Structures are given as C-alpha cells and as structure tokens.
Amino acid sequence: MSTSDHADFGVLNDPFGDPSDPGNRPARLAVGVIGTGRVGPALGAALQLAGHRVVAASGVSTASRRRAEALLPGVRLVSPPQVMAAADLVLLTVPDDALAELAAGLAATGAVRPGQIVVHTSGAHGVAVLEPATRAGALPLALHPAMTFTGTSVDLDRLAGCPFGVTAPEELRPVAEALVVEMGGEPSWIPEEVRPLYHTALAHGANHLVTLVAQALELLRTAGVAEPGQMLGPLLGAALDNALRSGDTALTGPVARGDTGTVTRHLDRLRAASPDIEQAYRAMARATAQRAVRNGSLKEEAAAALLDVLNEETH
Secondary structure (H helix, E strand, O other), X not given: OOHHHHHHXXXXXXXXXXXXXXXXXXXXXXXXXXXXXXXXXXXXXXXXXXXXXXXXXXXXXXXXXXXXXXHOOOOEEOOHHHHHHHOOEEEXXXXXXXXXXXXXXXXXXXXXXXXXXXXXXXXXXXXXXXHHHHHOOOXXXXXXXXXXXXXOOHHHHHOOOOEEEEEOOHHHHHHHHHHHHHOOOEEEEOOHHHHHHHHHHHHHHHHHHHHHHHHHHHHHHHOOOOOHHHHHHHHHHHHHXXXXXXXXXXXXXXXXXXXXXXXXXXXXXXXXXXXXXXXXXXXXXXXXXXXXXXXXOOXXXXXXXXXXXXOOOOO
C-alpha cells in the first residue's frame, strides 16, 4: 500500500465505527519513531503488538539507543529524515521545547510526504505545533499518554487503560481514537486552546507529587524510620484515593483542623532539619488552608491564625 493511499486513512471515507471492534481496525502501517527516550519505544512497541510494523527509529544518546534495542529489537536506528522516508505513521517523541523546531526542520527539508500521519506525544502542545508538516500534506495528531514512563517493558502494561489527551482536526478524530485504542489507551478529547492548561494540571499533580513524596521520605529517614516507604505507602495510597473520590472534602490533618500549635512545631522542626522543605511546607500549608476555607471545613478565624504563622518571615 502506498503512502498516498493513507491520505484517506479514515479521514473522509471510513470513520471506522467503534475502534474497539477488531473488524474496524485501521490498515496496518509502517511506523517510525523519532526520539527514543522513555515514551517513543513504548508506544512503538504497543503499535507493533497491535499489528503495525515499526520499521525505523532515531535516537542520539547511548541510553536512548539501548531503550530502542530493548523495546524495539531488530528495528534499524537511522537519521530522522530516513525515519520519515520509511514510515507511513511517524511518532515524534521528543522534548516539548524541541518539537516545533523538529517539525519545521522536517518540513523544510522535504522529509514530510502528503498523506503521512505525523503524531506527537507532547502534552503541552496541540496540533498547531505541527503546522509546517501539515502544510506539507501531513495528517497531524497530538496523542499524549497521561502516564509516567520508565523506558522499560513495564510501560506496556501501564498503557492498558491509560488515558490519552487527544487533539486532532475534526476529520482525523476517528484516526486518533483508533490508534489510541490500539495502543490500549482511552482517548480524552482536549481542545487546542486549553492544551497548555491540561498539561499544567498533569505536571502539577504528577511531578510535584514525586517531589512531595521524596521530601516526606527524607524527613522520615532523618527521624530514624528504617523503612519510610512502607510507612508512607498505605497512608499516601488512601489519601490519593480519597482525594480522587472527594476532592477538597478529603482534607485531614492539622491545617484542615486549624491546629496552629501543631503547625508551629512542624515549622520549628523543619527549620532545623531542612530549610528547603520548610519553604515547601509553608507554601502547601497556605494553599491547603485557603482551600479548606473555601470548602467550609476551616473557619476563617482559625485560618487567619494559621496564615499568620505560615507567612512569618524566617531567617
């Protein structure tokens, strides 16, 4: 099947129906991966398991090349233009800030062919960033897996049921949905204009959660707890579950109760143990107090006393 045949890949003539129905699966595609960090090889492997064929990949660092060899064994590693030349569907799995330059460079060098499906996996961007490739005739999709990746085979299991933030032109929505479902994911449609806010929410939740947990582990080790992960795991698991179910009404602890004395003692200990964590604690406690006031679980008078303590200048 020629690349030009894929210009009609579900765009106008075949909406696929239900993409979870094997009878509605898209044609098998030659897949290329540009950027073999943690995400690209996993998605390429997932597409391969769905029956597509990964024919070429591009990676620069030693680590990225090793990931490609582990998850995409036998796939040749070549330059980005060579990946474009070999593939019907190309995954651009590079850092957010590199994506615009990559798309523009590939289009400027004539590497993009009409009817070629060009997918990026950046959460921060919609399809506008692919405009140079779109002008060259590419079919643009933004498919962002809302998942943290390790760069190992574990990622394939995590893709099962993984939400994908999807942005695509209206006529390409069936294509986007079909590809996400084939990778094991669940598509969630994100309008182009709110894509940055969508990504901000995910980064704030996931990335800052890692920092918060790492800080708590550090403090428990300092307090002499031999297995801090075992102590935190059940508590944090329950807190996360409660927060996802109930939002702000799941708040517990000294800030939500207005226990100014306890918070003051926390700050005293943190000042001695870790000034950096003290500042993070102050910021999170202020945000917690404000949300607790808004949901009615903390009286404004109690919040005012708390905020006086939390806003005190430290030296």
